[in-house]
Amino acid sequence: MNYELYYWPGIQGRGEFVRLALEEAAVPYVDVALVPEERGGGEPAISALLASEEETQPPFAPPFLKVGRQLIGQTANILLFLGGRHALAPRDWRGRAWTHQLQLTIADFVAEVHDTHHPLSTSRYYEDQKPAARRRARDFIAHRMPKFLGYFERVVERNPSGASYMVGNNLTYVDLSMAQVVAGLRYAFPKASRTALRSTPHLVSLHERVFARPRIKRYLASKRRIPFNNDGIFRRYPELDT
């Protein structure tokens, strides 16, 4: 089965959580963002699919994964699908539900990261909402980041199979996503994340282990990995990192 990943070109964004799972599973996929526009890829391909009037199951927004003729949307939903198919999730439904629950909590966290630079409107520039962004980022750093990170730290710590993974004794897609979040926070908030991560040693070592896995390491060093930048979810605005 051929996979096509649709996500906006030029940023990691939410698409990155899907890319990491596909790379770790070592399944072939087409990253439509990397296909030149002349060859039917890039932004026009994504917009065309979003605007299609024939699609009976249209996604609301990227990322979405095309699997044969089916479009699967919503990051956590895509990972639920991939996890079951490519051994990146427990086999039993209870374990799967728990893994998915954690992924949904990561999605909530990521949405709050995004809102630090866009607290008032996603359709306006950061520059148009700077004072509000400063207040929201201050609250994020003081309350929300430590709350979420503390929660995920406890999850790893209490894993009955040991603190090597978030769920059970094998890697799941949620470990990949958690590692990506740690990397993103370090990029966006180098100062504040250093302080916060001091209280979450399990997450720090989870991140190291995940990003050192052979396939992930190869991916991160490849051209397929788009560097963090100030168009994505994790943005480095020094004035927000206090």
Add this chain to the structure above:
Amino acid sequence: MNYELYYWPGIQGRGEFVRLALEEAAVPYVDVALVPEERGGGEPAISALLASEEETQPPFAPPFLKVGRQLIGQTANILLFLGGRHALAPRDWRGRAWTHQLQLTIADFVAEVHDTHHPLSTSRYYEDQKPAARRRARDFIAHRMPKFLGYFERVVERNPSGASYMVGNNLTYVDLSMAQVVAGLRYAFPKASRTALRSTPHLVSLHERVFARPRIKRYLASKRRIPFNNDGIFRRYPELDT
């Protein structure tokens, strides 16, 4: 199997999406918020579970559903579980994934509704962030509400089984949630939602049909249904409804 629903007392909030599914499925459940504190219910029961150091699969926040000894968290994840068990979702995985995808998009919409009155900080009062709330609400009304509602309208319209439901030709939990969102928007933004819903006739009639279903109608008229109020997600602040 006994169900216990844990959600903050006094508000519909995200718990309401779960309540509507439980009511429609006519499965017995204990709504812990309604159990007096002297009898082990109410807010202390929820806080105790959240703070428990023994729970190996702790939820991040309410709502969560206790099923035997398992705690299932994240609204959409709870509905994924209940939908499969109580015939509130399609039988095939493809239909289930699509229903879940829609529910996750509703969750995103609901989070944006919440942020209209809390754009800067969830730990501070609305009164401390009024100017920012006004800007965020203006953006929500101008861009986000029509975008989300237009999307869901298309979903109903394009349902190959007919426009009676969002998915297939039977009621699913996502119809219940969509009807609740319409009710909530009408409460929170009576003026702006009237305008927006003029363009979404399918959603308006979906809401009517769902809220007229015998079990739902009985539930809505019962004391179990907490009225909308200004502590929940959908709040009526006339200054935001422009």
